[in-house]
Amino acid sequence: MDDSAGLAIAFEEAKTSYNEGGIPIGAALVASDGKLLGRGHNMRVQLGSPIHHGETSALFNSGRLPARAYKGSTMYTTLSPCDMCTGACLLYGISRVVIGENTNFLGGEGYLKQRGVEVVVLDNPDCRELMSQFIREKPELWKEDIGT
Amino acid sequence: MDDSAGLAIAFEEAKTSYNEGGIPIGAALVASDGKLLGRGHNMRVQLGSPIHHGETSALFNSGRLPARAYKGSTMYTTLSPCDMCTGACLLYGISRVVIGENTNFLGGEGYLKQRGVEVVVLDNPDCRELMSQFIREKPELWKEDIGT
């Protein structure tokens, strides 16, 4: 799977969440051989959960896996990962994080690089616009999700 | 609530998880006014979840909260927090992290301090012994939980 195909899955998840009245951030975890391990979106509204962000939902939906399954894997996410999702990628030794955009929020990209994770920012207009629209529409919900 | 009372709740959670056949790590999130916001334990076995560690389960069980609810709060955890749980505490601006022990696993304590979080290690023998016993009994399950 190439990076634009991986990000497209993450963006589909983000749109699904938006259409559910949720926070439009999606993610997909792809193994080193290109197999999709799991995909998911922020579930703060849908589950009432503060720990189901896009990336952690993709991990949750990937289920229990041995460490070797994450080796060489890529986490696709529509938005720059927050501290929690940054840490989740580090815990499991995810090798690459491919980010739709970091204009609406800049998360732990520097720390990921410092810890040896490859970070790619695609600066995708669809991701940027959907997130901008959401922040305009529901600023309080967005603040809650990033603890501000 | 003093630190030994907070840690006692986290340890009760750890024992519950051990008795369920799960990973014996527990946590409790206590607000600045001493109110218990939530408590929980690792749910890898019980839920098949790679994102429900002790600390993230305590956050999950605390539900949706505004940022101000976490101000001045303390996360009690029986074991030094992994990168994911370290990041979760940073995301929500938790002020203190009180740790039962860091002999069996040393997590993101240095990074928490670097980011301005107060870290206290109680070096509690009950926490240390329960975790040691678990690692002896189920080394593969433990490795899976820390991505090694």
Ligand SMILES: [Ca+2]
């Ligand atoms: Ca998210």
Ligand SMILES: [Ca+2]
């Ligand atoms: Ca745990």
Ligand SMILES: [Zn+2]
């Ligand atoms: Zn996140």
Ligand SMILES: [Zn+2]
């Ligand atoms: Zn953890």
